[in-house]
Amino acid sequence: MQLVAQAETHFRAGRIAQAEALLRQAFELDPRNGRACELLAYICGNRQELAACEDWLQKAAALPSCSPEALFYLGRVQLQQGRAREAIGSFGRSLKLAGAYFEGLHELGVAHGALGEHEKALDAFRRAERLNPRSPDLQSNLAGTLAALHRFGDALPHCERALALDPGRVKDWTDRGAALTELGRGGEALESYRRALALAPQDVAAWMNQATTLTLLKRPAEALSCYDQVERLAPQWDYLAGHRLHAAMAVCRWDEWAQQVEQTLARVEAGERAATPFTLMPVPAGPAVLLRSARIYAQDQCPPQPLAVSAAAPRDAARRLRVGYFSSDFRNHPMSQLIARVFECHDRDRYETFGFALGTHPPDAVGARIAAALEHFGNVAARSDAEIAALARAQGIDIAVDLNGFSEGGRPNIFAGRAAPVQVNYLGFPGSMGCDFMDYILADATVIPEDEFGHYAEKVVWLPDSYFPNDDTKAIGSAPGTRADQGLPADAMVFACFNSNHKITPDVFEVWMRLLRAVPGSVLWLLKSNDEAQRALVAEAVRRGVDPQRIVWAGRLPLADHLARHRHADLFLDTFHYNAHTTCCDALWGGVPVLTLAGASFPARVGASLLAAVGLPELVTRSVAAYEGLALELATSPQRLAALRERLQHLRTTAPLFDSGRFARRLESAFDAMWQRHSQGLPPDHIRIAG
Numbered sequence: 001m002q003l004v005a006q007a008e009t010h011f012r013a014g015r016i017a018q019a020e021a022l023l024r025q026a027f028e029l030d031p032r033n034g035r036a037c038e039l040l041a042y043i044c045g046n047r048q049e050l051a052a053c054e055d056w057l058q059k060a061a062a063l064p065s066c067s068p069e070a071l072f073y074l075g076r077v078q079l080q081q082g083r084a085r086e087a088i089g090s091f092g093r094s095l096k097l098a099g100a101y102f103e104g105l106h107e108l109g110v111a112h113g114a115l116g117e118h119e120k121a122l123d124a125f126r127r128a129e130r131l132n133p134r135s136p137d138l139q140s141n142l143a144g145t146l147a148a149l150h151r152f153g154d155a156l157p158h159c160e161r162a163l164a165l166d167p168g169r170v171k172d173w174t175d176r177g178a179a180l181t182e183l184g185r186g187g188e189a190l191e192s193y194r195r196a197l198a199l200a201p202q203d204v205a206a207w208m209n210q211a212t213t214l215t216l217l218k219r220p221a222e223a224l225s226c227y228d229q230v231e232r233l234a235p236q237w238d239y240l241a242g243h244r245l246h247a248a249m250a251v252c253r254w255d256e257w258a259q260q261v262e263q264t265l266a267r268v269e270a271g272e273r274a275a276t277p278f279t280l281m282p283v284p285a286g287p288a289v290l291l292r293s294a295r296i297y298a299q300d301q302c303p304p305q306p307l308a309v310s311a312a313a314p315r316d317a318a319r320r321l322r323v324g325y326f327s328s329d330f331r332n333h334p335m336s337q338l339i340a341r342v343f344e345c346h347d348r349d350r351y352e353t354f355g356f357a358l359g360t361h362p363p364d365a366v367g368a369r370i371a372a373a374l375e376h377f378g379n380v381a382a383r384s385d386a387e388i389a390a391l392a393r394a395q396g397i398d399i400a401v402d403l404n405g406f407s408e409g410g411r412p413n414i415f416a417g418r419a420a421p422v423q424v425n426y427l428g429f430p431g432s433m434g435c436d437f438m439d440y441i442l443a444d445a446t447v448i449p450e451d452e453f454g455h456y457a458e459k460v461v462w463l464p465d466s467y468f469p470n471d472d473t474k475a476i477g478s479a480p481g482t483r484a485d486q487g488l489p490a491d492a493m494v495f496a497c498f499n500s501n502h503k504i505t506p507d508v509f510e511v512w513m514r515l516l517r518a519v520p521g522s523v524l525w526l527l528k529s530n531d532e533a534q535r536a537l538v539a540e541a542v543r544r545g546v547d548p549q550r551i552v553w554a555g556r557l558p559l560a561d562h563l564a565r566h567r568h569a570d571l572f573l574d575t576f577h578y579n580a581h582t583t584c585c586d587a588l589w590g591g592v593p594v595l596t597l598a599g600a601s602f603p604a605r606v607g608a609s610l611l612a613a614v615g616l617p618e619l620v621t622r623s624v625a626a627y628e629g630l631a632l633e634l635a636t637s638p639q640r641l642a643a644l645r646e647r648l649q650h651l652r653t654t655a656p657l658f659d660s661g662r663f664a665r666r667l668e669s670a671f672d673a674m675w676q677r678h679s680q681g682l683p684p685d686h687i688r689i690a691g
Contacts, residue, residue: 242275405429
């Protein structure tokens with residue numbers, strides 16, 4: 001013990017070499033000298049020799065005399081080396097010996113958080129807070145944990161407490177902005193990011209979060225500026241290439257577009273985190289690369305959950321099949337406009353329907369309609385993914401339908417936690433989610449041909465005609481006005497496309513401009529999304545020798561009025577790589593023929609699916625030349641175009657596409673087939689539903 005005492009004197013005086021020599025001598029004399037092991041560990045740790053540090057701490061931990069401090073330090077070293085589970089054991093032993101103390105509880109929370117065990121982390125942080133509420137690190141970790149649990153309203157005060165204790169904390173300004181964004185307070189969020197970037201102009205996370213908020217606020221040009229800044233600071237930042245490309249497409253900025261697409265897809269194929277799956281939808285990406293992107297993203301965002309379980313108990317065969325629909329968009333949103341009527345048509349004698357609302361948007365009429373159509377409905381946005389999955393299991397949900405996928409607002413970890421024995425990817429995300437916890441994807445033979453089943457992680461369920469739902473009661477306004485009211489010529493050909501600007505790509509725009517040049521007096525009627533896109537498209541038209549006055553801009557209108565103005569269009573021209581989906585249905589319901597090009601991926605074949613289901617397959621083309629040729633032929637053949645419109649007026653009330661009741665029966669048949677396999681103990685497999 002005298003050697004250890006002398007060593008401690010040297011250690012405190014900064015004479016580390018002398019201290020280490022004495023401690024090693026003491027250990028040689030008595031390998032059970034725990035204090036010598038602990039001090040040698042501290043010396044190695046100060047030199048960042050983590051392996052040696054841990055070795056000495058493990059020696060100390062094996063002795064009955066091991067101190068709580070040594071066990072705490074061992075946990076810190078294990079955590080630093082990425083072994084959080086072992087660290088939890090060390091912190092637990094330390095707390096058992098010493099009783100509750102702030103540092104031990106705080107680091108225990110950090111370790112649980114590293115494993116995604118956010119409820120356990122929260123418990124540890126709450127206990128630590130009772131001992132020392134004035135730690136900015138603790139307040140920051142409480143905020144982060146509550147945000148991970150989707151309790152953003154609870155997270156926000158902890159961000160603000162951390163900042164009150166230390167206003168210079170860049171991460172907390174950024175986290176505060178993220179919480180405000182989730183709470184629908186985007187303007188305040190931007191101010192929070194401004195504060196973060198004033199402190200640290202090089203902080204990439206703040207720039208990325210600011211871009212996300214600007215995107216949600218429909219300010220894509222400013223979002224693109226943020227991504228440009230990140231590209232200068234950290235060009236390999238995860239998913240930056242895809243986000244930047246998507247933002248550029250939202251403002252129709254096509255500088256080096258083809259090259260950027262090619263580079264981004266190559267990086268995805270190489271296994272890089274280059275683009276989220278959703279950002280690749282509007283580009284010419286085939287199903288193989290889309291699956292690759294989805295797998296990368298799913299592995300990154302949805303880590304395995306070993307505690308995930310299936311339904312708590314087998315279903316009583318006498319009760320109805322329980323189907324749960326999960327979405328952040330149960331509101332005035334295209335998805336809800338499409339599916340609300342299908343919910344109303346469900347057979348309540350055989351199916352019990354549940355709605356799990358994941359959004360924080362203010363109530364509106366469409367949301368109220370959804371809530372009335374489903375037998376059980378509740379907003380669970382403020383609950384954690386694990387809590388929502390547990391709630392679904394407790395309610396005995398047999399089939400869980402994810403209506404978001406990887407689209408905005410999606411929460412795939414609900415399904416990673418097994419909300420139901422059978423889980424389905426449907427409608428909100430036109431592609432594979434690339435994960436093993438989604439059992440099925442609802443599709444049809446057009447959007448997913450049989451020879452492409454291998455490009456989907458889910459098993460494919462083919463619905464007859466089209467997988468796409470519709471509302472056959474959708475009201476069309478009774479006062480469409482005149483063409484002049486819309487800024488359109490009275491007698492000339494009106495080509496229309498009301499797709500979002502990010503779907504308009506240089507290759508399709510080139511065709512549209514050639515059509516305008518070939519058809520005298522014709523105009524192109526586009527949806528005005530943002531000023532930057534409008535200016536860019538005008539400039540592109542001028543560059544191609546087209547008078548910009550021949551592009552007419554349609555402002556946003558309530559749905560019934562928007563449908564009514566379709567009668568002023570002659571032909572709807574679809575985009576190539578991400579077709580019109582809801583907008584195609586709107587055009588057909590409004591009586592306008594739609595011309596599409598069936599492409600290489602799910603989102604590029606939806607137009608073909610819809611046209612087949614409405615009975616107009618002759619408007620599906622297979623090449624750019626055929627698309628352009630048929631558009632020109634129709635534009636110069638008024639009688640043929642009139643005949644198409646007349647046929648469509650009949651088909652819209654007789655064809656399968658707009659028969660919500662028939663679609664509901666087919667959807668229910670798909671659910672029955674999925675459940676039958678599950679109830680027989682069979683794994684998911686591809687299913688084809690008869691017409």
